[in-house]
Amino acid sequence: MSIEQYSGVVVGDDKRDDTMVQALGGWLGFPWGNLPTEGKDEKMEKYVRVWSLVWFVAVCMMCTLLPTSAVRADDEDESRIQRGFAIAPVPLNLKGKNRALVGLGSYIVNAQGGCNDCHTHPSYAPGGDPFLGQPKQINAAQYLAGGRQFGPFTSRNLTPDPTTGLPAELTFDQFLEVMRKGTDFDLKHPQISPLLQVMPWPVYGDMTRRDLRAIYEYLRAIPSLPDNPNPGP
Numbered sequence: 001m002s003i004e005q006y007s008g009v010v011v012g013d014d015k016r017d018d019t020m021v022q023a024l025g026g027w028l029g030f031p032w033g034n035l036p037t038e039g040k041d042e043k044m045e046k047y048v049r050v051w052s053l054v055w056f057v058a059v060c061m062m063c064t065l066l067p068t069s070a071v072r073a074d075d076e077d078e079s080r081i082q083r084g085f086a087i088a089p090v091p092l093n094l095k096g097k098n099r100a101l102v103g104l105g106s107y108i109v110n111a112q113g114g115c116n117d118c119h120t121h122p123s124y125a126p127g128g129d130p131f132l133g134q135p136k137q138i139n140a141a142q143y144l145a146g147g148r149q150f151g152p153f154t155s156r157n158l159t160p161d162p163t164t165g166l167p168a169e170l171t172f173d174q175f176l177e178v179m180r181k182g183t184d185f186d187l188k189h190p191q192i193s194p195l196l197q198v199m200p201w202p203v204y205g206d207m208t209r210r211d212l213r214a215i216y217e218y219l220r221a222i223p224s225l226p227d228n229p230n231p232g233p
Contacts, residue, residue, distance in 0.1 A: 080107045084218075087111060089138035092221040101210075105218025108211055110138075113204070118155045121147035121228055144219070147228025150198045152189065159225045167219035175216050180205040 128137025
């Protein structure tokens with residue numbers, strides 16, 4: 001048996017091993033961490049076997065559950081993307097677009113944001129008004145081309161510009177500022193305010209940047225339309 005010296009104290013191999021086992025057990029929270037090891041070999045072996053199994057199972061569960069959470073989040077995201085494509089009321093141009101963002105954007109615009117209610121006039125095609133008990137059919141001919149009037153305010157055309165391809169003729173940074181701060185880059189009503197007055201930007205502005213990017217990407221993918229020729233309330 002060899003001996004070593006720690007901090008001026010001579011320690012043998014057996015004693016040193018016992019001390020290390022106690023220290024390791026205490027650090028890991030094992031029951032033998034605070035138990036004297038001398039003369040406890042059988043009891044210690046039992047604890048080692050039992051608690052090693054317990055820790056192994058616990059670690060396996062953690063390794064299994066954590067990836068599952070991520071998978072569930074991915075599955076939920078993918079389901080919204082697929083649903084977005086299923087409910088899009090117009091053909092989508094995906095060339096040069098991020099497919100996932102387009103699908104997610106459609107889901108937000110058509111299933112959550114209610115954008116059609118204000119930016120399409122009339123909102124529903126003839127015979128497709130669900131408020132009249134009819135099967136819902138979005139007015140694709142004027143989809144998001146604006147024209148809904150609210151007193152002195154008229155909703156804007158959100159479709160992409162035929163030349164630049166920019167939705168509502170806004171870059172993404174400008175779109176982000178509109179959604180976050182309500183900036184009216186067209187200054188349609190300077191005598192009233194430089195900010196949009198009907199658009200619920202104080203609510204939409206709390207959305208994540210990714211969600212707002214998805215909305216923008218979706219608007220890039222819808223057909224370009226001229227301003228609604230027949231605006232009305």
